[in-house]
Amino acid sequence: ETGVTQSPTHLIKTRGQQVTLRCSSQSGHNTVSWYQQALGQGPQFIFQYYREEENGRGNFPPRFSGLQFPNYSSELNVNALELDDSALYLCASSLRGNVLTFGAGSRLTVL
């Protein structure tokens, strides 16, 4: 049974650029959710995908968008990067309503 893998693990971007983060769900999981964790803070819910459709969203602007693919892997896209977007981005997969399995995260630095 594979876990949740995220890529890249670290990346550096400049303000105004765009970034795509990727997440491979654990085998058998059909739900993926994304979280932003700023340094020293708890994670914040960005959005969730279930069977390729967004079915929940936190308090994040539209420049945060995502996709879920037929194999349940997922992408998080952030446009027009701002300095405050610097954070650890965590992906978690689950079989809807059950225990979440988290990836190790992608650490984004915006300069």
Next chain:
Amino acid sequence: KNEVEQSPQNLTAQEGEFITINCSYSVGISALHWLQQHPGGGIVSLFMLSSGKKKHGRLIATINIQEKHSSLHITASHPRDSAVYICAVRRHSGGGADGLTFGKGTHLIIQP
């Protein structure tokens, strides 16, 4: 006021001590999660609770739905238990989204 509050924020204890971390929440929930986060970021799910009590090894989690309160206990604590422990709740949601609302975490250090 945060919807999920944890206490204490920081806790340092000696190896072998009994540890309690508390979580209070102010919203209706369908489930509560206890998570463990080690330096570097990886999060491990410890428990998912909707009522009562669960035990796994030296870890025990309890929840009181009426009081909107949960506790995580560690018996016979060990330095390898040093980590940030995070409480997170899944709200009642008509849309069924599993997105969690997190507490800020409790930073636990167990000294040998």
